[in-house]
Amino acid sequence: MIWDDAPQPPVVTPGPLGWLRTVLRGGALGGIVFGGLFLLLTVRLIERPAFGMRRPVTPWITQGVCKAAFVILGMRRDVRGSVMHGTGAVVSNHASWLDIFALNASKRVYFVSKSEVAGWPGIGWLARATGTVFIRRDRRDARAQQIVFEERLRLRHRLLFFPEGTSTDGRRVLPFKTTLFAAFHSTDLPDDMKVQPVTLAYHAPAGAPVTFYGWWGDQSFGAHLLAMLSAPRHGMVEVIYHAPLTVTDYPDRKALARAAEAAVRAGFEAAFSETISPVNSETVR
Template identity: 35%
Template sequence: MLMRQCRLISRLALFGFALLICSLIAGAVSIIEWLIRRDIDRTPFARFCFATAAHCLGFRVHQQGRVEQGPVLLVSNHISWSDIPILGGVVKLRFLSKIEVRNWPVIGWLAAQAGTLFIRRGGGQARMTRDTIAETLASGQSVLVFPEGTTSVGITVLPFHSRLLSAAQEAGVPIQPISIGYRRSGHPDHLAPFIGDDIFQSHLLRLLREPAVEVIVTMHAPVRIRTEDDLSSVTCRIQQTIQQGLSAIHSSADDRSGKPAEPAGIHVGDT
């Protein structure tokens, strides 16, 4: 019990310090933009802040596979709010997030400073959201989406919604699938999933009390969709690739090397 409390206090202190540094960086970038009267690319600063926050929170991230260069639509399975700082620390990108996150203490403000694309679910917003993603991709910035539409328990991947993936087709950029998995003591971690009616603050404290969790991020081969390709079929195959990657992450937990298997790749309409 004492060890868990000490771990909680030390990580909270580190996380608080990291948030302070990130806030100062965000503030400095805002001042510079005001002085030069134009926006600057915030993704390099956001990547540093996300990676720092993830480390302070006790996530030990291992990346496998190559990040595609240039603007790309990144598609990942979704397990927890922690997917955001972890993946944001691996790739320079902009996130798509529900608008409620904007009201989270500190985190919401930092997400906005990092250029997160906030969306309001329902009310016929899907087309507007897709257009926003397509415009961001066409401007040369990568965007990450979670096409499951919700979080899962971290062992299986839920069916994907294909509508947002059409933004890549519209912008003429590839899609790069990502599998993310959490492991603790050689088994799928049961603490990381943020599901149901769980509360952010309570979930955060539970994670901070426990030893560091291992996170495997597998970057799969990019997929380019041609105009004649069936989007629903491509979406299903991307979902299967991410599921295979997640299964490989957990099946490799018992290997002596502790390294995940090579990522599976799919090629749809490659040119």
């Protein structure tokens, strides 16, 4: 997606040192990601017959891999607020494929992704192995998608989705689409169902464009990955957990979506105006 005030993502052409960083970081990142995938699939051979879809063990492997990814990149992750416990879902703004690592590193969640991702080499395999819910962005499938959501929520899976419907340049929050919020008003779900809004705010390294971490427009995954691996230094991402919203406090999906968007947008604006208090925050490097 393109915005009038956002330039096209820059094309990165690494020099010799950039290629060296790419090889070293890429090798380490590939090793931890696919090594973690092998371990996850091995554990799943025991976990699946014993627990079915409940997955009490393998999400911890995913979480550990995602934490390690930030260490390999040399990127700071600043976690603020309290992670919700209990039944519910998580919604966040969406800037990059890095969001998956940033959100999985702090919390055991199951992502909701567009169906095309299932066919992507590498990423699709990882997504399927970690229990991602794949959906088609088609109004005709809205009821079927709601049923899938309800089934996973009844299993106490904490689903995470991006209501904007697309990634951005990392410098804005787009209006939230309300369709997927309908599942939370099902009469078959627990009365204590909550939705926790989360803000992701990426801060570019010194000297880099403010849109450095955004993945948008015509930029391919490979081009963005190359930029991340070859960068001489990295900035940081703030992961800001807001107070959970109790579903029963909102009359319908539109009201719930508006409240979630307002919380995410307020956190985003505060992150770039440096008004967020560091109290109760956890900085992870």
